[in-house]
Amino acid sequence: MNILVYIELNEGKLKKAAFEAACYGGDLAKQTGSTANAIVFGETNEDLSTLGAYGISNVYHVINSATYSFDARAFSKMIAEVVQKQSSDILIFSNTITGKSIAPQLSVMLKAGLVTGAIELPKTSNGFTVKKSVFSGKAFSEINILTEKKIIALQPNSYNVSKGEGSAQVQSMETSSPEVKVKVESVQKVSGEVSLTEADIVVSGGRGLKGPENWGLVTELAQLLGAATACSRPVADVHWRPHHEHVGQTGIAIAPNLYIAIGISGAIQHLAGVNRSKTIVVINKDPEAPFFKAADYGIVGDAFEVVPKMIEAVKKIKQQA
Amino acid sequence: MQTIFATPEQGKEPTQQKSDMKILVCISKTPDTTAKIAFTDNNTKFSGDGVQWIINPYDEWYSLVRAIELKEADPSVTIHLITVGGADCEPIIRKALALGGDEAFRIQCEENDSYVVAMQIASFAKSGQYDLIFTGKETIDYNGSSIGAMVSAALDLPFVSHATKFQLNGNNALVTREIEGGEEICSAALPLIVSCQKGMAEQRIPNMKGIMGARTKPLKTIEAESHQAQTSISNFDLPPAKAGVKLISPEQPEELIRLLQEEAKAI
Numbered sequence: 001m002n003i004l005v006y007i008e009l010n011e012g013k014l015k016k017a018a019f020e021a022a023c024y025g026g027d028l029a030k031q032t033g034s035t036a037n038a039i040v041f042g043e044t045n046e047d048l049s050t051l052g053a054y055g056i057s058n059v060y061h062v063i064n065s066a067t068y069s070f071d072a073r074a075f076s077k078m079i080a081e082v083v084q085k086q087s088s089d090i091l092i093f094s095n096t097i098t099g100k101s102i103a104p105q106l107s108v109m110l111k112a113g114l115v116t117g118a119i120e121l122p123k124t125s126n127g128f129t130v131k132k133s134v135f136s137g138k139a140f141s142e143i144n145i146l147t148e149k150k151i152i153a154l155q156p157n158s159y160n161v162s163k164g165e166g167s168a169q170v171q172s173m174e175t176s177s178p179e180v181k182v183k184v185e186s187v188q189k190v191s192g193e194v195s196l197t198e199a200d201i202v203v204s205g206g207r208g209l210k211g212p213e214n215w216g217l218v219t220e221l222a223q224l225l226g227a228a229t230a231c232s233r234p235v236a237d238v239h240w241r242p243h244h245e246h247v248g249q250t251g252i253a254i255a256p257n258l259y260i261a262i263g264i265s266g267a268i269q270h271l272a273g274v275n276r277s278k279t280i281v282v283i284n285k286d287p288e289a290p291f292f293k294a295a296d297y298g299i300v301g302d303a304f305e306v307v308p309k310m311i312e313a314v315k316k317i318k319q320q321a
Numbered sequence: 322m323q324t325i326f327a328t329p330e331q332g333k334e335p336t337q338q339k340s341d342m343k344i345l346v347c348i349s350k351t352p353d354t355t356a357k358i359a360f361t362d363n364n365t366k367f368s369g370d371g372v373q374w375i376i377n378p379y380d381e382w383y384s385l386v387r388a389i390e391l392k393e394a395d396p397s398v399t400i401h402l403i404t405v406g407g408a409d410c411e412p413i414i415r416k417a418l419a420l421g422g423d424e425a426f427r428i429q430c431e432e433n434d435s436y437v438v439a440m441q442i443a444s445f446a447k448s449g450q451y452d453l454i455f456t457g458k459e460t461i462d463y464n465g466s467s468i469g470a471m472v473s474a475a476l477d478l479p480f481v482s483h484a485t486k487f488q489l490n491g492n493n494a495l496v497t498r499e500i501e502g503g504e505e506i507c508s509a510a511l512p513l514i515v516s517c518q519k520g521m522a523e524q525r526i527p528n529m530k531g532i533m534g535a536r537t538k539p540l541k542t543i544e545a546e547s548h549q550a551q552t553s554i555s556n557f558d559l560p561p562a563k564a565g566v567k568l569i570s571p572e573q574p575e576e577l578i579r580l581l582q583e584e585a586k587a588i
């Protein structure tokens with residue numbers, strides 16, 4: 001068997017999700033007695049041979065005019081060519097915006113069954129089943145992949161990255177350069193912000209914060225902790241915060257190590273998107289707020305008094321460190 | 322209320338779009354967001370008992386409404402709705418028709434496998450010669466996030482995912498899409514497939530006129546093509562219950578920080 005991991009770059013840098021995918025592919029190779037190779041598109045200053053320490057044997061690096069900007073259709077066609085050349089049987093993607101727009105295309109092009117949002121290694125002893133979270137985190141499901149070729153898109157923040165030894169063989173690879181039909185006109189990055197789906201820590205605010213003018217509490221705590229910021233849906237709906245911070249069943253689903261919810265009641269639709277967080281902290285002045293039932297730690301109190309003290313306490317431990 | 326991020330004003334200004342455009346909007350049904358999640362048949366099936374079904378929010382709030390806005394800007398636009406599923410999808414598709422859209426189609430088919438669903442949509446779309454196909458970014462039950470991209474591959478049409486804004490200029494679309502840590506504006510000629518999310522449009526409530534009108538709008542049932550499923554659901558389970566919350570006095574937030582550092586090892 002032959003595993004191919006699609007490694008995502010963000011502005012030429014290897015993303016956290018890319019290391020997770022590499023490890024997942026590497027571990028799956030060990031489990032099935034096969035090899036895991038990787039494919040990287042576009043220019044990078046990174047030393048791609050370091051992927052060897054995460055379980056990757058060969059890195060195929062493709063640079064051509066179609067790799068400069070992202071067109072899902074063009075990328076899928078190039079990946080399909082590499083799969084053909086390498087006779088890969090299993091493809092691993094990150095279940096990111098990029099992964100979601102190319103993995104399903106390859107599923108159709110290669111007639112390969114797909115599971116998006118995988119959170120564990122597949123069970124391969126009897127068939128091939130992949131566990132994913134469904135109902136936006138309210139349940140799990142195991143899905144059988146019935147086809148010979150298989151594709152898995154790994155949910156970010158769901159698989160442990162462990163670095164071992166070794167160095168991968170990096171070789172540049174040629175593919176055709178498909179016509180780019182979706183042209184990127186401009187990119188607007190919110191610089192310095194930690195990406196929400198990859199963040200280890202997320203600090204989130206709800207309507208309890210009363211208005212955007214009070215968001216300094218959330219952003220200051222987040223900055224001190226190196227965390228990403230998020231919000232409940234009504235907060236994004238009234239434009240106190242941008243839409244891309246909205247977490248929950250109809251927003252982004254996240255699974256950070258630590259989720260701190262400030263002034264959020266914990267409605268079922270909010271919990272759905274965040275309840276896979278490892279540790280949940282709730283700050284709410286209402287002891288009956290449903291969020292406390294889903295929390296690991298909680299403070300029943302006024303956020304405007306509690307959070308500044310938390311900020312001071314974090315500053316102290318950061319100074320000691 | 323103070324606004325620090327601009328509200329989307331799109332939909333109000335007329336877009337310059339090509340006339341007689343045909344838009345296909347993909348509509349799926351999902352359990353209501355407050356539905357109790359439970360399983361039957363030895364945990365192999367979702368239990369629909371007492372469940373209220375709704376239009377998948379991304380389809381209802383964003384892709385359908387944006388299509389309606391495009392038609393409002395130019396009445397020569399035709400909007401077709403498609404759903405793949407059993408007869409139990411009909412109330413959902415009627416509700417979608419009440420919001421807007423000219424005609425609906427239901428492909429009679431079990432919707433267990435994304436690939437099979439996508440193949441049905443693709444083959445229907447091919448015969449309809451659509452200029453635009455809208456899907457939601459994902460369904461909130463199985464969270465597949467796959468159908469739009471699958472249809473794009475099946476039809477070899479360009480695909481833009483996670484769109485937050487959509488404008489037309491003649492035969493050209495200008496789409497803003499979410500990327501990790503920001504947004505990107507891209508352009509593509511029609512025909513095009515777009516998966517829609519928040520920002521595309523503002524949620525609407527169907528009015529009486531729409532509801533009455535929807536009763537007489539055509540809803541056709543079409544036999545499915547046969548395609549081999551690529552996946553099957555093996556089983557479901559529920560997450561383990563939380564052990565219970567540890568409450569810390571509001572006078573001692575520093576104790577919380579200590580616990581997060583020493584006990585939870587989270588910071």
Ligand SMILES: Cc1cc2nc3c(=O)[nH]c(=O)nc-3n(C[C@H](O)[C@H](O)[C@H](O)COP(=O)(O)OP(=O)(O)OC[C@H]3O[C@@H](n4cnc5c(N)ncnc54)[C@H](O)[C@@H]3O)c2cc1C
Nearest residue numbers: 206207208232233248249250263264265269270285286303
């Ligand atoms: C179809 C559907 C989909 C939805 N999807 C989502 C989703 O994806 N994400 C989402 O978040 N919501 C979603 N919702 C909305 C959800 O039902 C709730 O309305 C929403 O999550 C509530 O947001 P909130 O907790 O910020 O506000 P509220 O429910 O108003 O809660 C505010 C909380 O702040 C507390 N508070 C007030 N003042 C203070 C203070 N000084 N200090 C500390 N605490 C204070 C209050 O006790 C209260 O618990 C959805 C709803 C529907 C119907």
Ligand SMILES: Nc1ncnc2c1ncn2[C@@H]1O[C@H](COP(=O)(O)O)[C@@H](O)[C@H]1O
Nearest residue numbers: 347349405456457459460465466467468
């Ligand atoms: N059974 C279906 N019938 C019609 N459209 C669907 C169906 N399932 C999914 N879709 C469309 O595809 C989008 C993404 O769904 P999914 O890939 O299943 O997460 C949805 O938001 C719908 O627009």
